[in-house]
Amino acid sequence: MLHVTRYTKMPELPEVETIRLQLEKDIDGKTIGRVEVLSKKQFVGDPQSIIGKKIIDVERSGKILSIFLENKLFLNIHLKMTGQLLYTKKIDDACFRNTIPFSNTDKMPGKTTRVIITFSDGSGLFFNDMRKFGWMKISHQQIVPKSIDVLSPDFTLEYFKKNVCSTGRPIKIMLMDQDRIAGVGNIYANEALFIAKINPQRKSKELSDEEINKLYDAVKQVIKKGIKYKGSSAADEAYVTPEGDKGQMQNHFFVYQKEGEPCPGGCKGEIKRIKQGGRSSFYCPTCQK
DNA sequence: CTGCGGTCCTGAAGGC
């Protein structure tokens, strides 16, 4: 009996960066006209406070998106597992009935729509999130992770090494720790460890200098590859760009969601799946030592 | 300080 693959949904740095790039084109310069909050626990701050404010920039740090508004106001967004932002050029009344069945590519709200932002030109943005883990927060400062973003010039080998060497937890857990490295989630942690040929269960601080160097390069490499392919949207994944388009990175995975398949490294082994910290890890036991 | 386990939330899938 084959194990049935369950696809997960989780925007990581490349997915959020792809959304940011599209959002910049779609909403930069627009003025917020209306904010409909359908899920109160997911929206922190007074929605009224951003009405009439013009969007001056869209930035990202780690997995957190921040829409810069006039008067030093920020609308920060975390999509967590199943969050989506969908842009539509024209919001009509049907959009507010909230009765339209949800689909990944519908530029309409459905039963998972949590916030609807309308702009003064009639266009709008839907924040959909099936599992309600995601959030929108209004603040007076950009909300950023405690750690350094993988794409930042400050994400140096020295910084990476310092973090790798300061914990005895498994390296896979370390890579996903947003207090140490901002932007890497389950997909890219698995892929980077495969490229660097390191077993995800290895104790972080016990990696050799050579392994740390290889892993540092691998992390940067997979993140850039993810952006190149506009993120990953396997099967029923929630992730789509604000235009409703799916990413292509899932067609270029080495090990993620490949349990039972032959190792792409050419050895005779097959990809194994284990649990670490409640999350799935995929790796080749032969290649990754 | 570090590490670890519970929690949030929903829908799909499996068992009987």
Next chain:
DNA sequence: TGCCTTCAGGACCGCA
């Protein structure tokens, strides 16, 4: 057919 249980997971919280 249908109800019930289990599972998926990013980040946060509380505890040892």
